[in-house]
Ligand SMILES: Nc1ccn([C@H]2C[C@H](O)[C@@H](COP(=O)(O)O)O2)c(=O)n1
C-alpha cells in the first residue's frame with residue numbers, strides 16, 4: 767500500500783511515499799517499538815564479526831561488553847597476526863596431522879579478549895555464538911569476565927566443552943544460553959546507496 771498522507775503519531779499528517787507496510791510499529795508517543803534490545807544488539811554484533819572468519823565450516827564471533835553496556839572487545843576465529851590464512855590449513859581432518867586448522871586458529875573469544883580496548887575485562891559479559899572451549903574458558907576466567915551469553919552449545923558432548931563448563935562452574939561464572947528476540951535481522955545497505963548504478967568499491 768502507498769500513502770501520500772500518514773499520521774506521525776502526534777495527529778500531524780506527513781507527506782511521504784513510505785510503504786504503509788514498512789512503517790514501524792510505534793508507541794503512543796511515536797517511538798518505534800522494533801528496536802534491538804541490548805542482548806540482541808550485542809549478539810548481532812558477534813554475528814557480524816563472525817562474517818570476517820575464513821573458516822569454511824564454522825564462523826564464530828564474540829563481543830565483550832562492560833557493565834555499562836559499552837563494547838570493550840570484538841573477535842572472530844582466525845589465524846594469528848602475520849600468519850597467512852592463505853598458507854595455513856583450514857581442514858578439520860587430514861592425513862598429515864600438521865595440516866588441521868585446530869593447531870593454528872585463534873578462537874573468537876581469545877581474539878575478543880586480546881583485542882580489548884580497555885584496561886581490563888573485569889565484570890564484563892562475553893556474547894559468543896558458540897559455547898566456549900576449555901582453553902577459552904581459562905582465558906575468560908583469567909580476564910575477569912563474569913558472564914558468558916551464548917547461542918549454541920552444539921559441542922556439549924566434547925570433553926573440551928565439558929571441561930569448560932566445569933571451570934566456569936568452579937569459578938562461579940554465570941552461563942546463559944540466549945534466544946534472541948529478533949531471530950532474523952536484515953542488513954539492507956541499498957536503502958543508503960543514493961546512486962545504485964554508480965557503485966565504486968574499495969576492498970580490504
Ligand atoms: N566457542 C568457539 C568454538 C569454536 N570456535 C572456532 C574454532 C574453529 O575455527 C571453529 C570450529 O571448527 P569446526 O570444528 O566446527 O569445524 O570455530 C571458536 O572460535 N569459538
Ligand SMILES: [Zn+2]
Pocket residue numbers: 873874875898899900901902903
Ligand atoms: Zn575456544
